[in-house]
Amino acid sequence: MSYLDFCQNMTQFIQNCPSMFHSVATIEKELQAKNYTLLKEKEAWNIEPGHGYYVIRNNSSICAFYVPQEITDYHFQISASHSDSPxxxxxxxxxxxxxxxxxxxxxxxxxxxxxxxxxxxxxxxxxxxxxxxxxxxxxxxxxxxxxxxxxxxxxxxxxxxxxxxxxxxxxxxxxxxxxxxxxxxxxxxxxxxxxxxxxxxxxxxxxxxxxxRQNGLVWGYENEFVSSPKLDDLECAYSTLQGFLDADHTKKVDVYVCFDNEEVGSNTKQGAMSTFLKDTLKRVNAALGKTSEEYYRAVSGSFLVSADNGHALHPNHPEKNDPANTVFMNQGPIIKESANQKYTTDGFSRAVFASICKKANVPFQCFANRSDIVGGSTLGNLSNTQVSVHAVDTGLAQLAMHSSFETGGAKDPYYLYEALKEFYNTNIIIDGADTVTFD
Structure with a gap:
């Protein structure tokens, strides 16, 4: 599939997601098409190796996971995005x-x-x-x-x-x-x-x-741009979902989660600060016959990719961006870092994700706010209050964030898809914060 086809499919996905409830219903249809099975929080979970499952909370957050036939290195590799928009x-x-x-x-x-x-x-x-x-x-x-x-x-x-x-x-x-x-x-x-x-x-x-009501579209004489409502963050929700669905899930438990309420602080029963992800992982652990000790050991070796868009250099206002850590559309996923931990990236997680991008032959960029401008935060560090894992904040460079009609690069969704597919295809073996092996 070309980047252009992928981007046009993404705009149709966004059109099918006029609210966070529709976002989850649309994601659910994609999971069902791949034979993922719905699990309900109020019912007992029967999980079999070689199958994929998903659970929904409040009809506005969804968490899917795949259990391979054989788990040789028990841990979780997780991507997170959000279903809501301003x-x-x-x-x-x-x-x-x-x-x-x-x-x-x-x-x-x-x-x-x-x-x-x-x-x-x-x-x-x-x-x-x-x-x-x-x-x-x-x-x-x-x-x-x-x-x-x-x-x-x-x-x-x-x-x-x-x-x-x-x-x-x-x-x-x-x-x-x-x-x-x-x-x-x-x-x-x-x-x-x-x-x-x-x-x-x-x-x-x-x-x-x-x-x-405006439909998303690819535009520009060379088809360089995509504009749509809700690029933040359905662009990442779609690209990470497709990477999750198209990956070969082996050796570990792969997880895709899309939270609600990121735009209002995530502090709800279905937000990134809720117990939704933790509850899901603990129930997977129990259904697999694992002990609490095995759960904590698995979490210690797990990794989270938090995918939420960031700010491309604005051509009319380049002074708003940091002169060195500046990102552009169509130049690949961005790795976001903040000394005050508004983003969860650190040197360790940056190195892991950069290595994954290199393995996928995907370009990537480094983003930080100007030191005299306070930027926004996202769901990575909030999710880590419940499930504490090594984590990187990434996303795609865009313009007009939180406009009712936002603009990004048409190539970038496909870049993120390729990076996330490689993330799920790779068994990332972490030993504390000392060594990482890519299997």
Whole structure:
């Protein structure tokens, strides 16, 4: 497969993931296509060698693993990404009525988005709805595949300072317009009920978010760029998943995990700081007939690749980047490092991942923030509070991070795929922080 085909497949994957709940459902379909078996947290686990399995928490985080026929070096090789992206969540009572005759939605920010990028473009809603049935409550996915919302800018004649660094007020400027008069207060839930084929009275709870309706695309005269909603972090979620699915799983237990809630701190029951990964690994250990002592020994020899995008040099603002540790699109995965441990990379884990990239014939780059600019953090060091392993923070270089329509390099998803496939194909034997053998 060419990098271009891979990138176009990725944009279709992202289009199928309008919310974190849809992201997990889409990943689940890919796992099922490879004959992975669903395990439920409330049920006993029966694990057989030579098979792949997955478990879902809250319908928004997913962890898959493969147990080979023979484990000759018991440890875990893990990749982690996240299913969520910055957007706006619709509140439980969803509507503002007026000024007459308008109906607007009451929304609040989920994560740290660039507000201005959400104006004047077709939007819709997606997420999950809990509906009452004869037997109790049932979870339903919702995606309205139509252009139904818009957040209109105020015309420049009434906002002359809009091009002078205008500060948007999310309570005043961001409510999306739902109707100019045809719909009334209460129409939102009626719309949701109609889409789900239930009565309004059956709706008991909902987690619904705004969705940018623009489809992703590869662009540029030489097909150099890819732009899409949610590149951060579905680009990494897809590339690491494909590397996991296409690898030859031997000698150790390979793990793929995609967490929810990274954009709001990961401190939830399904986030990277939760027990989700630890619970899964401990239950795998028990199902394999291993002892607690064997679990701790396995973890000590394990390795995590945390995959979340980073900042490419912006052509209009090169001064924002560190002059030496600068990364570019289409030049391979980036290795992110921070002295204050906002990233989990250290010299040891950098060397391991760089060696994997070299084995895969994949270029890689080194990223660090300017020393006078505080950067963001990601899920690697947060996950390590529950499962403490050697770990590297990697990802792909992109522009316009947290815009509603982000831009990256079209070659990079395939580079990350090749690196992760090699990561899973390689048995990484770690002895403390002294030696590493690649088998």
């Amino acid at each position: 957007t706006y969540k619709i509140k439980a009572i969803p509507e503002y009525k007026g000024p007459e005759p308008y109906v607007r939605l009451d929304v609040e920010a989920y994560g740290g988005m660039i507000d201005s990028t959400w104006f004047d473009r077709p939007l819709t809603i997606a997420g999950r709805v809990l509906v009452e049935t004869d037997k109790g409550l049932e979870n339903r996915l919702l995606y309205i595949d139509r252009d139904i919302l818009m957040i209109p800018n105020v015309c420049i004649h009434f906002n002359r300072q809009v091009n002078d660094g205008y500060s948007y007020n999310r309570a005043v400027d961001l409510p999306p317009m739902l109707s100019a008069g045809e719909m009334k207060k209460g129409s939102f839930d009626e719309m949701v009920a109609k889409e789900l084929g239930v009565e309004v009275s059956a709706i008991r709870g909902k987690d619904l978010f705004l969705v940018n």
